[in-house]
Amino acid sequence: MKTLSLNQLDYLPDGLLEATPESLHRILPEPTLIHLAGRHAEPLFVSILLHGNESTGLFALQLLLKKYQSQPLPRSLSIFFGNISAASKNLRRLDNQPDYNRIWPGTELPDCAETEMAREIVSIMKKRHVFASVDVHNNTGLNPHYACVNRLDNPFLQLASLFGRLVVYFIRPKGVQTAAFAEICPAVTLECGRPGQHYGVEHVLEYLNSCLHLVELSHHQVQPQDIDLFHTIAQVKVHEKINFSFNRADVDLLLNEDLERMNFTEIPAGTVWGTSRFNSLIPVIAQDEHGNDVTEKCFSIENGDLLINRNHTMPSMLTLDERVIRQDCLCYLMERIHL
Incomplete structure (x- = not known):
């Protein structure tokens, strides 16, 4: 089995906040997990570019990190920059790669370098007592913004409804990031419309900033009038x-x-x-x-x-x-x- 090294950093490399998805590989040549300290120690985990042509997460995080360049983060933040090589070609994935949102623990794919990397990331974040997980995606078709969860527990629905009233519950396909992190913390996938839309970037920026300011996730039930829930x-x-x-x-x-x-x-x-x-x-x-x-x-x-x-x-x-x-x-x- 080929190996795929996971790069881990505790700082932001020069040029990261200005990089495009196509140029990111010059700064981060391989999948990279960056840990940044904040006032609350338990980190918010954010994964972006699991699909290389879905850029909203990168642009939103760049704006978020610029906002906190001269002040401490309200909460520690761990960011996984996923399929950087596919992003350099503006593709979901390269032909010789598995889908980076099907490689996580629970996957039906055979063991490979990517599934081993995903297992390592979950293990690292479990040891860091991750607070919550957010996986940022775009759609290619005409879709509204919505959040996805793999569990109907109240903290998951609270985390999802913070993004908007439209929430989708699913347990298939297997091997998605959200399902793997649901085993260790409240987890949500954000579907943010098509790439390249300013509103999508602003919506994710506002959401992630709100998550960083959360002290805890409520266990109270989301009110039925505040959520449109689909299965x-x-x-x-x-x-x-x-x-x-x-x-x-x-x-x-x-x-x-x-x-x-x-x-x-x-x-x-x-x-x-x-x-x-x-x-x-x-x-x-x-x-x-x-x-x-x-x-x-x-x-x-x-x-x-x-x-x-x-x-x-x-x-x-x-x-x-x-x-x-x-x-x-x-x-x-x-x-x-x-x-």
Whole structure:
């Protein structure tokens, strides 16, 4: 098994606060964990660039750290700079790499250098008595800002609702950072819209600054009127043997070009997602949170149309980026749950 060294620092290298995702590798040539001391010793852990083309976390942290250049941090802060090599190419991951948000303890991936590194990070942060964990991401499709949790315990929901009222609970896919850290502290994933949007950077900056000022996370229940809570019931992928497109007719599956506009909208059964050359084979695969195939419960083919079968289903993370769909998935399907 190849090795992947984890670089650890207790200071900010010169130029870090001005670096772009594409130039960051000149300052941090490998995945790096930086520990910065603050008034409260138990650190806030923040991971960024687990996907190299998701830049909001980097830009928000740069602004946050500039804010505290001449004053102490309210709380210690540990920052993991993840897939720096993919960031240099503005890609989610390189072709020879695993997804950096599938490598964490609990993963279904075989052991590799990246999974060993992730285990080491969790072990380091456990010994440091981590206060809370925040993993910052972007979407490629049209999505609102929302937070994700892997547990419905009150401190997790309090941490999530601090970002906004839209919260998604999921337990699959396996190997995500949030699920690994949920074993040792309240943990949340932030989905901050598309990269390059100033509002996303400002929203994360404000959120992280608020987290640094928290003395503790409340165990009181979030009020039902203050949260819109959804449960991910299935992950949807395009069948690996099916070629697809949003704009070419010479493919097995022609998906609707306005598909991403369905994100976070409850859609009725019978909604058309695209057209297929096959009248019997459903060209997508849906798996529930336990890994069971639920394709036929969610989709059907009628006269060449790919239809959603379920009423009151809400998709998320639908994107028109065909590379991301191949590397990850087409979308997730959710349903509303009540506290």
